[in-house]
Amino acid sequence: MLIERYIYLAIALFCIGIVGVLARRNAIIIFMCIELMLNAVNLLLVAFSKMHLAAALPGKANAGIDGQLFVFFIMVVAAAEVSVGLAIIVMMYRNTHSVDVNFLNRLKH
Amino acid sequence: MIPVLLIVIPLVSGLLAFLIKQDKSVRVWSLLTSIITMVVAVAGIAFIHKASYFQCDVPWLPSLGSSFSLTMDGMSKMLCLLTGIAYPGIFIATWNSTYRNPHQFFALMLLMQTGLMGVFVASDALLFYFFWELALIPAYFLCSTWGGERRVAVTFKFFIYTFIGSLLMLVGIIWVYFHTPDHSFAMSSFYKLNLPGAQQGWLFWMFFLAFAIKIPLFPFHTWQPDTYEQSPTAVTMVLSGIMVKMGVFGILRWLAPVVPVGLWGYGDPAASMCVIGMIYASIVAMQQDDLKRLIAYSSIAHMGLMGLAIFVTSSVGIQGVMVQMFNHGINIIGLWIIVELIERQFGTRKMSELGGLAQKAPTLAIMLVIVSLANVALPLTNAFIGEFMMFNGVFGSKSSNYHYIFMVVGGISIILSAVYTLNMLQKVLYGNTSTLTANAKDIRGNEKLVLVVLLIGIVVMGVYPKPMIEATRHAVDAIYSKMFVKLP
Amino acid sequence: MNNVLQLVWLVPFFPLVGFLINGLLRKQLPKSLISIIGSGMVLASFIVSVLLFMEVKNGNTQVVNLFDFINSGTLSIPFAFQIDQLSSLFLLIITGVGFLIHLYSAAYMHEERSEHFGRYFCYLNLFVFSMLLLVLGANYVIMFIGWEGVGLCSYLLIGYWFKNTEYNNAAKKAFIMNRIGDLGFLIAIFWLIAKLGTVTYTTPEGSGVFDLYNKLTRTDIIGITLLLFVGATGKSAQIPLYTWLPDAMAGPTPVSALIHAATMVTAGIYMIARSNILYTMAPETQSVVAAIGLATALFAATIAIKQNDIKKVLAYSTVSQLGYMFLGLGVGAYTGAVFHVMTHAFFKALLFLGAGSVIHAMHHEQDIRKMGGLAKHLKITHATFLIGCIAIAGIPPFSGFFSKDEILAAAYEKDHLYYYLGVAGAMITAFYMFRLYFTTFWGSFRGTEEQKHHLHESPAAMTIPLIVLAILSMIGGFVGLPEVFNMGEHKLEHFLAPIFEASTKAKELVHPEVATLDHGTEIMLMSISVGVAVIAILIAWARYIKKPELNEPAGFGKVLADKWYIDELYNFIIVKPLNGLAKFMNSFVEKRFIDWLVNGVGRTVNYTSRQVRLVQSGLVGNYVLLMVLGMLALFVVKFFLKK
Known part of the structure; x- marks a missing residue:
């Protein structure tokens, strides 16, 4: 299997995520799009560690292991983020009775 | 030892003053401690001649190559003496003024004294900058809290203006610091450095801007009349009597010896600014109706002369600057005290609303006349010595091409100063009394005491200036030789 | 004391004492005592002057050094008195005529209130003191001290009746006109210092101004003498600086006598007589002096008619x-x-x-x-x-x-x-x-x-x-x-x-x-x-x-x-333009230009920040969009433009 396929998939996921973040106003959707972007990166990391580094250094047992380690880090961070972010969304809903981010332009004032 | 005391005493007493909530006690406390400071300063100049008493060198930020090092040469001694004498005088003369939150007021005044003393004794560039800002910050709070109606806007301008200058100076200091071989902020390393001419040129303007704003020189002076007008008079006294001397001091200590080539290259433009400022400020002073603004412009003119004497580089002129820094401080504080008395009594500083004080308050009138005459540098008053030497230095300068023109044009300010000063005397003292001054009372008590002491000082230093000249002679020689040693 | 001439300091000392006593105690002393002190002090210095004159007449002259006045490395100006033929003659005139005028004043001013009477005598004594300094000084700087001193005293005495605005104006005019001349004098002093390094008249070693005049170039000597003469025109009321003297009549009459006869106006003559050698070496200046003198003599005489x-x-x-x-x-x-x-x-x-x-x-x-x-x-x-x-x-x-x-x-x-x-x-x-x-x-x-x-x-x-x-x-x-x-x-x-x-x-x-x-x-x-x-x-x-x-x-x-309308002319060509200029500077240049520029810097910062603030819309979407665009831009710069 060629690595390019993974790369295309990851780019597609990432772009969907960006577009979702930019275009949608529902906070939960935005949130999910962010997750999508993170996972696009995760996918890339795993693909590269397995197909690129491991293929380049066949003799080494642990080749590319750090890339996969990063994936775990990102997952942990994403989990933390989800908890904080959902808390924010809940607070937001309590205040504005909506999850529309455009109601959140009070920073301006 | 002595410079440390001069810094520590006001610092400690200032911090303690925050805790003394009673009006009367905080006044007594600040007066007492300022008198102690004065005694130390006087002792420093009069009784102790051992060089080691005037040194202090403790590591401060060793990783940066900066140490807490203080020295006192003749110039520092004179200015510390001025600061030391001025504070008790100001406290006594303004004894009857009332302030909201007096403990904060006096504490900030004393902290400002710390900064001033520090500037005058620091022999480490970073330390110098530190104290320079330390003196500015209390001034900001003092003006903006206890000032007149427009205090907030005016003080903001004052602070930003001087602060921009300071930052430029900081950049300059850091630049020089990186070029010292041993990466040190010490004055001696700065002095040893011999930067290329082009670098010295722009370094000159960076330092110059900081000091020119502080002095202030034309056209950077517009913060000054407003600030003097809006500040409480006690603060104005410190600002104009001592703080502006920081600028002149800075030029002599940190600009002229560090970038002599820059000074030589750009001395003439800088001197031209000074000359224009002298004439300009004198002319503008003629139009002022507010006593404080008049004195402010008069001060700009006089400070311009000091700048001129430095930028044309002559040893007599620099000697004159040393003498004049002290004398101008004394004279202008005297003027402010009288203005404060007038304002407190009549509630106005407008000359058009005053008049006839000579009939009602002869003692006040005599004091004002003598201090004003000192202000126009009449012979046998202290200011004559300084102005004579400065003008003489300008005329005889060998480094400037236009020194004759500078002297003659600058000399016109002598005439103009007589014009506005005599106008002021006439409007305030002579003629018939106005409705405000019909029941004027003469001065007495502590105000009279301070003024009499000032007057004696004015005359004594005007008749016998030798001790002051002797005290600063070595400092002058040292600075003057540094201005030449690095010529290409 | 084996040498009478050493006592020369007593001559100005007595009037100074009189000035201090009358000045400080003017409210306490009775008028009779004030006038006795005032006149007596001048009489005392007259007596000393006579003694000195006798001594000088025998051919003794001396420079008496009192103390170092200004001494800074290259510049050394002692506070010294020179007692010789010229100064001793002037001493006699000043103290002699001065004493008579004091005596006269005691009766003339008797209507004044006691404190004003004291003030009057203290000014008179100060006047005599300054004039004596002027005459006795052994160098130009001491002369200059007396020179400005008499200017000050004339100011104080002309404006003695200070309630009257016109008198005050006359006093002010006297002082300012004198100051114009003084500037000339001052520049001449600096010129001398710059060229000769000294202002002392003459020394036994031959290092004074009058000993070294040969070192001056022609330009120097003409310039110096002309500038000194400018000083003299101010003090001695010559064209073009004479208009203060007639106005000086505002003072009490004995003061006019003192200004016109014994002191002040003779200062210019004294100065030129003292520097006679410089003037002799500058015939051009001499012609100017003679022409101005003659013109003034005729001009003023016609007005007097x-x-x-x-x-x-x-x-x-x-x-x-x-x-x-x-x-x-x-x-x-x-x-x-x-x-x-x-x-x-x-x-x-x-x-x-x-x-x-x-x-x-x-x-x-x-x-x-x-x-x-x-x-x-x-x-x-x-x-x-x-x-x-x-x-x-x-x-x-x-x-x-x-x-x-x-x-x-x-x-x-x-x-x-x-x-x-x-x-x-x-x-x-x-x-x-x-x-x-x-x-x-x-x-x-x-x-x-x-x-x-x-x-x-x-x-x-x-x-x-x-x-x-x-x-x-x-x-x-x-x-x-x-x-x-x-x-x-x-x-x-x-x-x-x-x-x-x-x-x-x-x-x-x-x-x-x-x-x-x-x-x-x-x-x-x-x-x-x-x-x-x-x-x-x-x-x-x-x-x-x-x-x-x-x-x-x-x-x-x-x-x-109407005095040839000279006052009006001066008013028109100097005073009014100066005032106009001051008004223009104060209201336009200062407030509308310099301060406008300074505040302009602040305004620019304010304006810019107001504009830039609009970016901070508060819409998260905008921020994200900007962020993405920024990343894209970085990406493009990094990979495509970097060559």
């Missing part, structure tokens, strides 16, 4: 007489000029004090059109005033004749035109003085009944000085009897010879062939000037003895009465 204020007439006559002194200095007759200072001090003090006596009798009326016929009532004043008039008109053997004639003779030697113009001036002088005399003392009284009722001779304290001065005016000229009368040498010239020695030598070096005037010519010149003066007096007699000029002058007379 039409003045009706008794003091104004005398004031312009002083300006005119000073012009003669400068003419004398300009033509090299230094002795003559100093001689005229001396005789002028006598008769001008006499005239002013006489005028004071008249004003006193008339209850502060100064307009001569309201006087007349005073001879009957004020006998002593009348007699002494007449003596003064004759002396100033130049009728022998009164003092004014000898001194004026010496100047005119020297002028004749230099250039005949100077002489003829000078004689014309002398004629006008005689005319206006006798116009004043006849209008005031002859004819019938034209004042109010009440004034007539109160006419009285002044008290003895006022008449005694008048009598003493009258005697001096009569005989004062004999110290300078010209040799043509075959009564021995010119005593004053002999006495002052050491001062002008170098000039005399230099002059001989340049023009060895010019002999002095032969006696025939000299007698002829004298006769002409006397004859002219007598004719002028006769004209005045014919015109004013019966019918004094009472109506307002018209035509050219009005131009003269």
